[in-house]
Amino acid sequence: MITLKEQIPLAPFTTLGVGGPARYFAEARSLDELREALKTARERGLPWYLLGGGSNLMISDRGLPGLVVRMLCDAVQRLPDGVRAEAGADLTALVHQAADWGLAGLEPLAGIPGSLGGAVRGNAGAYGGSIGEVCAEVTVLDARSLELASFPAEECRFSYRSSRFKADAGLIVVAARLRLQTAAAEEIREQVAATLARRAARHLACSGSAGSFFMNPLVHDRALLERFEREQQVRSREGRIPAGWLIDQAGLRSLRVGAAQVSPRHANYLVNTGGASAREMLELARLVKARVKAATGVELMEEVSRLGFAPDELEG
Numbered sequence: 001m002i003t004l005k006e007q008i009p010l011a012p013f014t015t016l017g018v019g020g021p022a023r024y025f026a027e028a029r030s031l032d033e034l035r036e037a038l039k040t041a042r043e044r045g046l047p048w049y050l051l052g053g054g055s056n057l058m059i060s061d062r063g064l065p066g067l068v069v070r071m072l073c074d075a076v077q078r079l080p081d082g083v084r085a086e087a088g089a090d091l092t093a094l095v096h097q098a099a100d101w102g103l104a105g106l107e108p109l110a111g112i113p114g115s116l117g118g119a120v121r122g123n124a125g126a127y128g129g130s131i132g133e134v135c136a137e138v139t140v141l142d143a144r145s146l147e148l149a150s151f152p153a154e155e156c157r158f159s160y161r162s163s164r165f166k167a168d169a170g171l172i173v174v175a176a177r178l179r180l181q182t183a184a185a186e187e188i189r190e191q192v193a194a195t196l197a198r199r200a201a202r203h204l205a206c207s208g209s210a211g212s213f214f215m216n217p218l219v220h221d222r223a224l225l226e227r228f229e230r231e232q233q234v235r236s237r238e239g240r241i242p243a244g245w246l247i248d249q250a251g252l253r254s255l256r257v258g259a260a261q262v263s264p265r266h267a268n269y270l271v272n273t274g275g276a277s278a279r280e281m282l283e284l285a286r287l288v289k290a291r292v293k294a295a296t297g298v299e300l301m302e303e304v305s306r307l308g309f310a311p312d313e314l315e316g
């Protein structure tokens, strides 16, 4: 049975660390508890919000006026050709577990914070790999009918940082079956360690950021694409340019609005340097978008999920 708590501060549940309280807050440790929470929200006429690891979330200073449900179902099971894991499983712990079981395929994802459910929804990825590439099947709870449904990979509409579960907020990811290859555990562990070392070399701390704030945009300006490739000595991936490079072109590294700052280490990380408000983060994001547009003609779009803001606050 769930316990409904009231006025729970949400900032500590997010890596960015901004935002006000949840009117109601509950933790779901089983599918039944998730259903119970959704029923409670429906009976009380409350909006509901889902919280995974909180590593890709910005919550408004006003907080959230409904019921926040924190997904804590995290069972992981070994299958002959991979793993089945519940949505609340920590992604990096899952990468380590798969390595210990001699199952390869998740190594590029080591070190991405957050839950499996959040990763599946946003098709999280790094170093050329993404979770969608190894998902064989995703099970969801449809919040409207409270029925379970399963989607094979080809129906999940995985694309760059997106999926059908991101497009339809009524679909709550409850579990995923990942298809992995058997290999020597020692070799997989080495790959995992290499990924973690590569991330550590960039000195990007989890606390005070939500990872990449903007998605890497598709760029149609050939001259800009060529300039990026010439300068960086890399090919652009699928016509996308890293948002951080564009932000640097606009000279915005270290730009501040109050305690919100464009990270001096990584221009696509907008960081809370201590005590920032969501309003400051939002204002900084607005400024970055406007200046990148003016300098390069490219429109940036947020990767970070923003909850509890009025539509007009999110414009611009």
Ligand SMILES: Cc1cc2nc3c(=O)[nH]c(=O)nc-3n(C[C@H](O)[C@H](O)[C@H](O)COP(=O)(O)OP(=O)(O)OC[C@H]3O[C@@H](n4cnc5c(N)ncnc54)[C@H](O)[C@@H]3O)c2cc1C
Pocket: 015, 049, 050, 051, 052, 053, 054, 055, 056, 057, 071, 087, 111, 112, 113, 114, 115, 116, 117, 118, 119, 120, 121, 122, 123, 124, 125, 126, 165, 171, 172, 173, 174, 204, 205, 206, 207, 209, 210, 211, 212, 305
């Ligand atoms: C330091 C740092 C580095 C990062 N590096 C990367 C990286 O390399 N690559 C990358 O892709 N991302 C990266 N991120 C972003 C983040 O880790 C991923 O987006 C992660 O997958 C988010 O998962 P989460 O559980 O924390 O989601 P949350 O932040 O809790 O939620 C994000 C959104 O997903 C929804 N959601 C959460 N769980 C579910 C579910 N079960 N079903 C449906 N919707 C759900 C929430 O309602 C919210 O809208 C980084 C973040 C940080 C802080």
